[in-house]
Amino acid sequence: MDAKFDIQNLSVYFRGIHALKSISMAVPSRRILGVIGPAGSGKTTLLRALNRTNELEETTRIEGNVRMDGHDIYDPSFDVVALRRKVGIVFALPVPLPMSIYDNVTYGPTLAGSPNKQRLDMLVEKSLRDAFLWDEVKDRLTMSGLRLSGGQQQRLCLARVLAMEPDVILLDEPCSGLDPISTARIEEALTLLKKDYTIILVTNNTKQAARVADDTAFFLMGEMVELGTTDQIFTSPVQQKTNDYITGRFG
Amino acid sequence: MALIGEKGVQRILLVTAFSAMSALLLIALFIVNEGVPFMFRYGIQGFLLSSDWDPSSGTFGIFPMIMASLWVTVGALLVGAPLGIAGAVFLSEFAPRPVMRVVKPAIELLAAIPSVVYGFIGVMVLAPLIREVFGGPGLSVLAASIILGIMILPTVISISIDSILAVPQSYREGSLALGATVWQTVHMVTVRAAKSGIIASVILGLGRAIGETMAVIMVAGNAVKIPDSPLDSVRTLTANIALEMSYATGMHREALFATGVVLFVVIIILNTVASVAMRKRAAKK
Numbered sequence: 106m107d108a109k110f111d112i113q114n115l116s117v118y119f120r121g122i123h124a125l126k127s128i129s130m131a132v133p134s135r136r137i138l139g140v141i142g143p144a145g146s147g148k149t150t151l152l153r154a155l156n157r158t159n160e161l162e163e164t165t166r167i168e169g170n171v172r173m174d175g176h177d178i179y180d181p182s183f184d185v186v187a188l189r190r191k192v193g194i195v196f197a198l199p200v201p202l203p204m205s206i207y208d209n210v211t212y213g214p215t216l217a218g219s220p221n222k223q224r225l226d227m228l229v230e231k232s233l234r235d236a237f238l239w240d241e242v243k244d245r246l247t248m249s250g251l252r253l254s255g256g257q258q259q260r261l262c263l264a265r266v267l268a269m270e271p272d273v274i275l276l277d278e279p280c281s282g283l284d285p286i287s288t289a290r291i292e293e294a295l296t297l298l299k300k301d302y303t304i305i306l307v308t309n310n311t312k313q314a315a316r317v318a319d320d321t322a323f324f325l326m327g328e329m330v331e332l333g334t335t336d337q338i339f340t341s342p343v344q345q346k347t348n349d350y351i352t353g354r355f356g
Numbered sequence: 357m358a359l360i361g362e363k364g365v366q367r368i369l370l371v372t373a374f375s376a377m378s379a380l381l382l383i384a385l386f387i388v389n390e391g392v393p394f395m396f397r398y399g400i401q402g403f404l405l406s407s408d409w410d411p412s413s414g415t416f417g418i419f420p421m422i423m424a425s426l427w428v429t430v431g432a433l434l435v436g437a438p439l440g441i442a443g444a445v446f447l448s449e450f451a452p453r454p455v456m457r458v459v460k461p462a463i464e465l466l467a468a469i470p471s472v473v474y475g476f477i478g479v480m481v482l483a484p485l486i487r488e489v490f491g492g493p494g495l496s497v498l499a500a501s502i503i504l505g506i507m508i509l510p511t512v513i514s515i516s517i518d519s520i521l522a523v524p525q526s527y528r529e530g531s532l533a534l535g536a537t538v539w540q541t542v543h544m545v546t547v548r549a550a551k552s553g554i555i556a557s558v559i560l561g562l563g564r565a566i567g568e569t570m571a572v573i574m575v576a577g578n579a580v581k582i583p584d585s586p587l588d589s590v591r592t593l594t595a596n597i598a599l600e601m602s603y604a605t606g607m608h609r610e611a612l613f614a615t616g617v618v619l620f621v622v623i624i625i626l627n628t629v630a631s632v633a634m635r636k637r638a639a640k641k
Contacts, residue, residue: 190535200526203549213534
């Protein structure tokens with residue numbers, strides 16, 4: 106199993122909080138890694154460390170080492186813009202940009218260069234199909250993305266990440282504000298996408314991890330307690346804390 | 357307070373609120389009453405579109421003044437809007453926060469400088485400079501445009517900054533996370549989202565520029581003629597009123613009031629456009 110990310114002793118501090126405490130783990134390629142744990146356990150911080158969106162918060166300080174495909178992404182010579190194009194992120198709250206559905210999807214590809222209209226049209230259709238949104242919006246692509254429902258907005262956010270044809274998709278509790286049907290659609294999309302992408306799914310919902318993740322990591326108070334295949338974590342966890350969490354005894 | 361009572365306070369506040377409005381109403385009525393009958397008597401077309409302004413022989417054509425006001429205002433926008441918007445973008449998106457917190461109030465202080473001081477600087481520094489570099493009389497459309505451009509900076513910058521800062525942080529994050537550079541994010545997302553506020557700031561600046569009198573009298577040269585180059589001396593609508601009102605009588609006096617009506621109408625139109633643009637922005641959120 107080749108690793109997409111190799112994380113060594115990663116610590117993140119921001120706003121005076123030690124949010125991640127010396128994490129070491131490998132993230133395998135073309136699988137879905139579920140990251141579970143109670144609020145404040147460092148799950149989101151981990152995600153944001155992987156495409157360096159942590160740095161948008163000025164007080165952030167990072168120690169340790171993250172390698173993607175063998176390259177140190179925190180090396181000063183590493184191109185952070187290129188990194189973010191390869192490692193897309195879907196935030197917890199869906200935030201379409203204030204422009205049309207079409208322009209939302211083509212935003213990333215247009216920035217990276219300007220492919221021709223035909224290719225963009227194809228990309229829009231493919232990305233929206235992969236995000237299970239195409240049928241609902243195909244007749245109103247010029248409508249503002251802000252006018253979609255919450256679940257549709259989140260799928261639009263997924264589609265605009267897919268349109269960049271990244272290597273990795275990071276999802277930060279993508280279903281926290283969504284109804285069960287929208288949630289099911291996103292999960293369906295993810296299981297189909299993993300053949301082409303490495304996916305890391307942070308979720309508050311342990312059942313969701315059990316449903317879609319191949320591997321699962323359990324985080325608590327900024328530390329990684331346990332990482333294993335989803336089967337192993339949910340049927341025979343090694344750590345007592347993991348067992349307590351997945352059986353709902355705390356958190 | 358107990359002495360006046362709840363109702364009494366309400367009534368007092370009502371009177372104060374009403375007095376501000378009635379002042380506006382009275383001014384409007386007064387100007388219209390003095391100016392509009394003249395316009396009809398003299399002929400609206402002759403008044404607005406004729407180029408002869410000779411009060412002693414009873415010809416009152418304000419077309420040169422209208423053109424002058426237009427040239428000077430457009431010139432002021434050409435100077436002030438790019439500078440102001442660029443400054444606002446820099447201060448809100450690129451400059452460190454402490455820098456903005458110092459610079460923004462400093463710029464707003466520009467608005468506190470009396471316009472006669474701007475005019476003074478224009479006469480002493482700018483006009484001679486223009487005369488030397490470009491030729492012409494120096495006191496000109498160009499000088500007035502530059503001075504007015506600087507005078508509208510506080511309006512443009514301050515309102516633009518506020519509307520750029522009002523753009524949700526999540527738009528910026530979303531854009532950056534999609535691999536946009538800071539500059540791409542600024543011009544493709546942030547400025548577009550703040551567009552109506554920025555436009556409103558420019559329109560308010562425009563209103564200020566067209567209404568400014570003292571600085572313009574001092575630097576524009578006050579020649580009643582249609583300008584054919586930015587180096588020509590001109591007299592704006594406001595300057596026309598201010599310069600001649602002190603000795604005008606009869607028809608002449610009424611003509612100046614009619615000039616005021618024209619100015620008033622133009623400014624009302626501009627303000628309406630500005631507030632519609634602002635309301636559109638509010639509705640979008």
